[in-house]
Each structure stands twice: as structure tokens, then as C-alpha cells.
Amino acid sequence: MAETTGTTTAIPTKTTGTATAATATTATITTEPTATTAATTTTTGLLVGSHLSTAGGWDALIKRSHEEGGSAFAFFPRSPYGKQSKALDPAQAGEFGARLKAEHCGPLVVHAPYVYNLASKEETKRTFAIEALAEDIELLTPIREVGQEAYINIHPGAHVGQGAETGCRLISEGLNRVLERASGVMVLLETMAGKGTECGRSFEELAAIIDGVENKEHIGVTFDTCHVLDAGYDLVNDYDGVKRQLDDIIGLDKVKAIHVNDSQFGLGSHKDRHANIGEGHLGIPFFTRLVNDPDMARLPMILETKELTPDTHREEIALLRSLVQR
Helix, strand or coil: CCCCCCCCCCCCCCCCCCCCCCCCCCCCCCCCCHHHHHHHHHHCCCCCEECCCCCHHHHHHHHHHHCCCCCEECCCCCCCCCCCCCCCHHHHHHHHHHHHHHHCCEEEEEEECCCCCCCCCCCHHHHHHHHHHHHHHHHHHHHHHCCCCCCEEECCHHHHHHCCHHHHHHHHHHHHHHHHHCCCCEEEEECCCCCCCCCCCCCCHHCCCHCCCCCCCHHHEEEEHHHHHHHHCCCCCHHHHHHHHHHHCCHHHHHEEEEEEEEEECCCCCCCCEEECCCCCHHHHHHHHHHHHHHCCCCCCCEECCCCCCCCHHHHHHHHHCCCCC
């Protein structure tokens, strides 16, 4: 397949989360839906959950979401740091999606492995990322075909010394090749903290990547609250101003999901260290603002915070719901 050259604009200089994943095992999906997810969705209208392990198969994954009171969730389609092949065949994916749809689950925000680097200097690494991401999209497409919304979120890539403009161009070119092969699920570019040579540290960089993608209707953005603060956007003291920048540069319509994480470090730190909700530099007032913002509260919100106890995510989901002002 020929490589398509993307175009980018000049990039002003200006911003990953971790989640535990275990090797998935395949299993027959139980078809009897429960009312848990539907109930938690309609209680406050907030679509919120966490990044879940697929250990034990897909029934276990759905069960975990129910137990923590979630109405949306994420998972890795393969090992986050390795190259293990897909954990769910297309037939199971369709059955899985049908059950989620029956239970009124919010959109899935599946997280691509961290090892993908569409901006790598090495063509072999870029080719691996392109082929693996296309496989992930093909795996998830049956979920959408039964009417369950699903996205695949990626860290755009690191330019490893080539410069942000070159990195963004390579990412656009890679996404064009991915979407030529598989476009059944929208790819979401995650806002990055700006650690090392990460691309996507600013709204301008993300806009440049999107500008170079031909199939723009299949590209969106995941807004990571920790990363955006770490990148230098003052969500605490200038929430409205940051939101205006996001809308002006990328467009609020492009934002399809939120990673809800507090930050261990302050504004512009570029550290990318998630804190539990209310225990970092964003704080409860920010999260109260977020869950009551109609533009943002309609989106699936995925926790990527540390599980301090088995109840951490259940408690954080309940906390976020409690902040909604009826």
C-alpha cells in the first residue's frame, strides 16, 4: 500500500496514563443483560467508568464494570507494552457489543498499546504501528456494526528528535495508511502531557495531525485532564479560556472522550503522573465544573487513576456522580 503524504501547518511550541492490563482469555459471552449499567447511566446522565483488565474473559470484564457502578469503560485490545495478537475474535466482538448495547452502556474507549509510535524514525516501527492499529480497528468494527459506539484511543507518537512538525507529519501519513485499510472505528488522538518528545502536547499539534489526515470524519480527540494541565493549559484558573482554545483550534465536536485524572504535578510540569480524583493539582472544584459542563458531561469519562484498594474506582465513580448538580 502506497504511503500517503499528509500536509501540516507550522506548529507553535507549547503538552500517558497507565492502567493495569492482564492477558485476556476468550470465553463465550453471557447473553442475559442486567439492569446495573442502565441504572447507573440514568441516575445522573454521566457516562463514567474505568480502564479495566480483560483477565478472565469478556463476561468478567462486564462484571467488573457492573461491580464498580460504571456506565462506560476502556480496555486494551492486546498487551499494552507488547505485540500479542488480538484477544477477541470478530464473532465474539459482535456478541460483546450486542450485550453492551442491550445494557445501554456508553461508548467504549478502547486504548491502543503504548508501544505504537507512528512518529518513529524507524520505518519498521511505524509499519508495525500502522498494521497493528488497523488490526485493532478490524477487531472492534463488529462492535459498532451491532450499534454499540466504540472508539480506539492512541498516544499519537514521539518524534524522537526529528522535531514536532516532522513527527506530526509522520503521524498523519501513518493514520492515512491505517484508515485506507480499516475505518470501522474512529481513532481518537489523546492530548499529551509533553513528556520527552511526545507529539500532541498542544492543541496546535493535534490540529496539525488532523489537518494531514484525509479521512477526517474518522479522527477525533480524547481530552486527558491530567495531560492538559501538565502541558501548560490552566484548567483550574482559566477553564473557560482553555475550552475556547480547544474549540477554536480543534473544535469541541472533535472531542469524543475524556480521561478523568487528577495530576500529581502542577501546571506545565510535563510530568504525566496521574493522581486520584481530588488528590492532585486539579482538585474537586475543577471536576465539579467538568461534570456540570454540558459540552463535556455528555462524553464518556474514563478513569486511569491508581487502584489504591479494590474499591478505589467504585468510590471515584460515585464521587464524580455526586458532583453532578441536578
